[in-house]
Amino acid sequence: MEIIKTENLKKTYKDNGVPVNALRGINLIINKGEHVVIAGPSGSGKTTLLNLLGALDKPTEGRIFFKGEDFSLKTKKELSDFRLRNLGFVFQAYNLIPVLSATENIEFSLMLLGIPEKERRAKSLKLLEELEIADLAYKRPGEMSGGQQQRVAVARAIVNNPKLVLADEPTANLDSKTGALLLDLMDKMNVEKNITFIFSSHDQLVIERAKRLLLLKDGLINDQNN
Amino acid sequence: MLFKLAWRNIWRNKRRSFIVFISVIVGVNAMLFMDGMSNGMLSQILFNEISLNVSHIQIHKNGFTDNKMVQNYMPDYENVEKIIITNKSIRYYSKRIVTFGLLSSAANSTGIYLNGIEPENEQNVSRIKSSIIEGKYLSGNSGEIVIGKKLAEKLQVELGDKVVALANTSDGSIGSDVFRIVGIYKSPSSEFDKSYVYIPITNAQTMLNLQNKIHEFAIITNNYNSANIIRDKLRETLSGSYEVLSYEDLLPFVIIQLDMYKESLFVINLIISLALIFGIINSMLMSVFERIREIGVLMSIGMRNGKIFLMILIEAFTIGTAGTIIGVISGYLINIPFSTFGINLSVFAQSLESFAVGAILYPKLSVENFVMILLMIPLISILGALYPAYKAIKLEPVYAIRYI
Numbered sequence: 198m199e200i201i202k203t204e205n206l207k208k209t210y211k212d213n214g215v216p217v218n219a220l221r222g223i224n225l226i227i228n229k230g231e232h233v234v235i236a237g238p239s240g241s242g243k244t245t246l247l248n249l250l251g252a253l254d255k256p257t258e259g260r261i262f263f264k265g266e267d268f269s270l271k272t273k274k275e276l277s278d279f280r281l282r283n284l285g286f287v288f289q290a291y292n293l294i295p296v297l298s299a300t301e302n303i304e305f306s307l308m309l310l311g312i313p314e315k316e317r318r319a320k321s322l323k324l325l326e327e328l329e330i331a332d333l334a335y336k337r338p339g340e341m342s343g344g345q346q347q348r349v350a351v352a353r354a355i356v357n358n359p360k361l362v363l364a365d366e367p368t369a370n371l372d373s374k375t376g377a378l379l380l381d382l383m384d385k386m387n388v389e390k391n392i393t394f395i396f397s398s399h400d401q402l403v404i405e406r407a408k409r410l411l412l413l414k415d416g417l418i419n420d421q422n423n
Numbered sequence: 424m425l426f427k428l429a430w431r432n433i434w435r436n437k438r439r440s441f442i443v444f445i446s447v448i449v450g451v452n453a454m455l456f457m458d459g460m461s462n463g464m465l466s467q468i469l470f471n472e473i474s475l476n477v478s479h480i481q482i483h484k485n486g487f488t489d490n491k492m493v494q495n496y497m498p499d500y501e502n503v504e505k506i507i508i509t510n511k512s513i514r515y516y517s518k519r520i521v522t523f524g525l526l527s528s529a530a531n532s533t534g535i536y537l538n539g540i541e542p543e544n545e546q547n548v549s550r551i552k553s554s555i556i557e558g559k560y561l562s563g564n565s566g567e568i569v570i571g572k573k574l575a576e577k578l579q580v581e582l583g584d585k586v587v588a589l590a591n592t593s594d595g596s597i598g599s600d601v602f603r604i605v606g607i608y609k610s611p612s613s614e615f616d617k618s619y620v621y622i623p624i625t626n627a628q629t630m631l632n633l634q635n636k637i638h639e640f641a642i643i644t645n646n647y648n649s650a651n652i653i654r655d656k657l658r659e660t661l662s663g664s665y666e667v668l669s670y671e672d673l674l675p676f677v678i679i680q681l682d683m684y685k686e687s688l689f690v691i692n693l694i695i696s697l698a699l700i701f702g703i704i705n706s707m708l709m710s711v712f713e714r715i716r717e718i719g720v721l722m723s724i725g726m727r728n729g730k731i732f733l734m735i736l737i738e739a740f741t742i743g744t745a746g747t748i749i750g751v752i753s754g755y756l757i758n759i760p761f762s763t764f765g766i767n768l769s770v771f772a773q774s775l776e777s778f779a780v781g782a783i784l785y786p787k788l789s790v791e792n793f794v795m796i797l798l799m800i801p802l803i804s805i806l807g808a809l810y811p812a813y814k815a816i817k818l819e820p821v822y823a824i825r826y827i
Binding site for chain 2: 248251253254273274277278279280281282284286288292294295296297301304305306308309314353
């Protein structure tokens, strides 16, 4: 079942006034439950593509469809709601809210969805247990290691049962052992919860686990099914 | 959770929040102090003017205020007195003879307001008795006079000295009499002290050939705030031969002055508020710029712009409200000793006395002052946060999440 589809996706931005063609016509279909890795050298357009797929940025040309619905027709407010209900993000730098505890960070999107406090607390604590970090529930990001923070970030990304999780270089700031553990965790979520994962990475550890590898070079894609 | 997040954001940079908090407290205290001083000054001006001579309501023959001729005595004061006595809203009243005249000593002479008063009743409607600093108040005996300290200095007279009063009589001739100074008073108004003298009413009636006629009823009501209502009722009851005037009618210049003070106070409060707004804008902008990445993350996970906007307003509102509450409490506590013991402004005594304000100023705060500040400052805090909040929601999530 098709979850996301792009048609002739192009993105040009200006770097010091000079136009840079980050993406030069991406045609792509990703199905539900897939585990996709977008790989490529630095500056190849991985993050740009991920930002477009995550409705964080708008393409210069082309269209993106999420379950057949065109992104470009949505307002800013609708895109916010869309991200809240359908997407999860895992960032390279974890990007947890420093003044909130682990459980509060996880609960945040549930709060935005209007889920009652008791229910969201129970859900976030259950997820922390599943990710084997229940002891961190009431700790703030500043009191956690990088790996622990990224686990909380994964929990935050999947707590609202998103259809798609976008992970931008999730292991870049982690040592290989912690990175592997985190990838195990996301693989598990992919299999158990049938959540679609799209990674952008040039980390060999991530690329090796890809069930589908999209190689980006000079703004164009080379789809290599594993 | 939005409130929780906003609350914790406040504590993120304690020093900055503390500075804003303190500036709000200082601003609120400055406003309350200014309000207290102005209210105190305005009340003192009004109280002094009322208690020195004006009283709450005066009744005269029609046209007396515009033309204070001695012949303008009240045609039928006995009937007016009956109406006054039966009015339960009136607490005290006193009869007066009021005219212009000349007072001479061996050394000097000067123009005066000659007031013939009923010594017993007058002490209920004016504070002349309690303002006496030398000698005594009128006993009611013939030939006694009480004058102001400034006038005594001008005439170079002392207690026990003789002075001669001259004034037009009701038949157009000049009436005169010799008086012995039995008391010297000092009021908060130097201008008043220079010109108002008091003699027994019977002396004045004889000297001015008025028999038992009078010029004025000075009235004190149960509540000065209802003076205008009582005035209107008296006007209805009395025929058109009398003018009934409240202190607001009698002191138009003072009332305008009070309004001007209130307006200038509003401008001062506005300036303090503007300073606070800019402080809050600056602080909230710093707070937003420090959190660009975080705001980007909140946007990425689906937080609507409206909620981000609200979160920043809540932060400013919380600091502003907390600062206002503490400021109002501290302002109230600080005001207690000042309003009890007064602020000694004797350095400016001369200029204050010309405004009928004493050298000791008693700040006075009203519930209205507190309510206005409790409403205004939190609102100002929100206003100050509008621009930073706008800047926050104008961020593009794709750039914000990568902001270093």
